[in-house]
Amino acid sequence: MDIINYITRQSHKPLIVIPVILMVLSLLYLGVFGLNEGIDLKGGTMVTLDVNPSTTSNQITDNIEKTLGVSDVKTSIDGSTATVEIPVDINQVTFEQKFSNQYNILSFKSVGALLTDASITQIIYALVFAFVFMAATVFFVFRDIVPSAAIILSAICNLSIAVGGMSLFGIPLSVASVGALLMLIGYGVDTDILLTTRLLKRKEGSLDDRAENACRTGLTMTITALSAMVVLFLVVIIFIPAASVLEEISAVLIMGLLSDLLSTWLMNLGILKWHAERGGKH
Structure with missing residues (x-):
């Protein structure tokens, strides 16, 4: 059976559970083992x-x-x-x-440490504001609180799994990896909005048909970006191992894009299908 067809026509409950479990495990691992800071952050x-x-x-x-x-x-x-x-x-x-x-x-x-504790606190505030602003924008477009909450939850899940992977594989929190995490937020929101628009705004076809169409488009985008990052990572570690910045960026983006596949096309899809079916929007 076509995996995309299977995912998009699956019950919403198992779709939501899988990434949530991975997010919880990632946060537990991060809480136990922590995350190293790069030399450019702590000096x-x-x-x-x-x-x-x-x-x-x-x-x-x-x-x-x-x-x-x-x-x-x-x-x-x-x-x-x-x-x-x-x-x-x-x-x-x-x-x-x-x-x-x-x-x-x-x-x-x-x-010297590039970022002080006060700077890191300001970055956290900026991230919180970014999430709130994204949710407000989605709410303004769709006039619905559930898609807004789903996008925020999906982005949090995406970042949690990516940061947990950084801890697991020993990738330090540095200026490069912070930049990669910020890129993941933007990319993850793009795919979430694509899914939300196809499911809730369009009326052609059944709900499952619209979900399948969005999934095929989104997976093509993500797999293309993922392939580019894998090639970059391999080129760096084989030919230019001294380019640690590129290695960190590509490694974080690889983990983030993989987690985006789960957070968008399992969890967010499951939430939106449940919401559409409950609200009679299919």
Whole structure:
């Protein structure tokens, strides 16, 4: 059976339950294990080293962590150049004394925290305002509270699963990953509005037919974007491993687009089908 046909004609209850369970599990995992902050958010030390091409990033990381007594050191190597991110401030003289006989130190700089606690609080307020504004816009267009609430719930589910995936795979919260999460909000709302418009505004065909039409269009959009991000991620880790910013952005977007498939085409679809059937709009 066509999977799209099966999903769009399925009872709304199992459609809603699956992403909700994943969202709860993601939040539980995030609550237990937390989310690391990148060096650009909490500050630290960044060092560029000239190393033997046969040296691996794990060897450099283990050596620096053991020698300095620190943890969560991140190393990326491009040819004979290694970029090391140390999540604490290290005195340059101390570092040179300990490692100058092992590595040729090309550059050494302390990185100040880009965002203070007050800035992060303002970002949270901005996100809350964005959600409220999106809900108000949808309510203005559809004159219905349920689609507005469904879009907010879908966006929260999408972000929760994506951030839970970041915690699971060790992707730090950085300027790059925050930007990727903001992009996910916009993309997720696009697909949600597409679904809501097709289901509640259009009258041609049955409710299931309209849902199937929206699903085919939306899945084409998401799979196209997902394919591009997978290609970008593979290109970065294979050919330009030093481009950690691109790696983080593509990884977060991959997880976010996968979670958007669930939050939009299972949960939001289930809520809107239930609402349309209950209100006699099918």
